[in-house]
Amino acid sequence: MHVSEAVEARRSIRAFRPDPVPAAVVRTLLEQAARAPSGGNLQPWRVHAVAGAALADLLARVRQAGFDPSPAYDIYPADLWEPYRTRRFETGEALYDAIAIPRTDKAGRMRQLARNAEFFGAPVGIFVSVDRRMGPPQWSDLGMYIQTLMLLAVEHGLATCPQEFWALYARTVATVLDLPDDQMLFCGVALGYRDDDAPINTLRTTRAPFADWGRMIGFPD
Numbered sequence: 001m002h003v004s005e006a007v008e009a010r011r012s013i014r015a016f017r018p019d020p021v022p023a024a025v026v027r028t029l030l031e032q033a034a035r036a037p038s039g040g041n042l043q044p045w046r047v048h049a050v051a052g053a054a055l056a057d058l059l060a061r062v063r064q065a066g067f068d069p070s071p072a073y074d075i076y077p078a079d080l081w082e083p084y085r086t087r088r089f090e091t092g093e094a095l096y097d098a099i100a101i102p103r104t105d106k107a108g109r110m111r112q113l114a115r116n117a118e119f120f121g122a123p124v125g126i127f128v129s130v131d132r133r134m135g136p137p138q139w140s141d142l143g144m145y146i147q148t149l150m151l152l153a154v155e156h157g158l159a160t161c162p163q164e165f166w167a168l169y170a171r172t173v174a175t176v177l178d179l180p181d182d183q184m185l186f187c188g189v190a191l192g193y194r195d196d197d198a199p200i201n202t203l204r205t206t207r208a209p210f211a212d213w214g215r216m217i218g219f220p221d
């Protein structure tokens, strides 16, 4: 598989088959993804993959505890401005359109949102944390790791969904995973086999045209 094919094929998957992912495959993915670059080669990511009874226990503890009093960090800046506000809104609408939940069905939308806290049924939940003393450059390194992991997953016939939603449960997750105090949960990544029958997985998000965000300077015409 070419890298460009993996990039094209990857998308956030929000319904998984229950089939387990072999431990050796998960381990290989986690290790290969660590070839991701990081500033100063700090490799600031800490990665915690959870499956089986441990995952079931974690999800039960999260259900019982409910949201943390405040999220681990602000998932979006307050009062998101254009064009980001519209992009976020339209992506949300496209997601709920895919499963035919209209804006008026608030309870239906909440139920779908709550599926985040079940890793959308994925058999593997991966948590990525970072030392609290690290700054934005190291957070970007986490992104490098996560995208590398997600592309490698495609090569293995696996699907993923990165989930900042877990910032809403960071304390409970930290307790269950016994994270040291210096570790801050950044996000979760659902990992497993895509449920091809689930309407939500038909979502194909759009991208803004190059002219909106890119420039080419000094190139020949």
Ligand SMILES: Cc1cc2nc3c(=O)[nH]c(=O)nc-3n(C[C@H](O)[C@H](O)[C@H](O)COP(=O)(O)O)c2cc1C
Residues within 6 Å of the ligand: 010, 011, 012, 013, 014, 091, 116, 161, 162, 163, 164, 165, 166, 187, 204, 205
């Ligand atoms: C860091 C990060 C966190 C995300 N958090 C969530 C999340 O909590 N729940 C969710 O359903 N999708 C989440 N997403 C998925 C985005 O909604 C998705 O990447 C975006 O809409 C583009 O769609 P695509 O991944 O299918 O290309 C997250 C993506 C990233 C990169």
